[in-house]
Amino acid sequence: MIKKKEADFRSFVAFDFETTGLDASSKIIEIGAVKVRDGYMVSRYSTLVDPEIVIEPMITGITGITNEMVEGKPTIDALMPSFHAFCEDLPMVAHNASFDCRFLQRESEAAGYFFDNEIFDTLGFARRVLPKQPSYKLGVLTALLGIPLNDAHRAWCDAEACARLYLHLKSKID
Secondary structure, eight states: OEEOOSOOOSOEEEEEEEESOSSTTOOEEEEEEEEEETTEEEEEEEEEOOOSSOOOHHHHHHHOOOHHHHTTSOOHHHHHHHHHHHHTTOOEEETTHHHHHHHHHHHHHHTTOOOOOEEEEHHHHHHHHSTTOSOOOHHHHHHHHTOOOTTTTSHHHHHHHHHHHHHHHHHHHO
16 A cells, blocks of 8 residues: 555545454454545445454444444455455545554455555645644544534444545645
């Protein structure tokens, strides 16, 4: 994966993962992604993932995702082919991309898939376009800019908000 520094694209996939924790051994429990073509959201990828480990109550409290919700869902290995196909060769956009990319790289390589898509981070972009904000958390930025974020810490909602954030920030520099 190559980090993309310039916001010079109109078609991309915004994505987000919810995980069992923040450390490197955590597992993905939800994938959310939105495909944008020429500035318009055209499709969504959203699925729960069986992490094959217990989801701790703290994570359920943050995400709302329970062990019962992921029981019997496909594992990340089973989902990687469809997620890879959804992303095509488009640039991939995430908020705090280094977090999500750590999981993407580990899980995709374990499943035999490789993403060489360019990666763009809306966190760094927001810091450049909107300097001196008290916080650059996705929820804070979306509230500041009037971007809907209906169900924070659900992957598809965060991915959609990230796509809208990118488009909003890009409009400020065009």
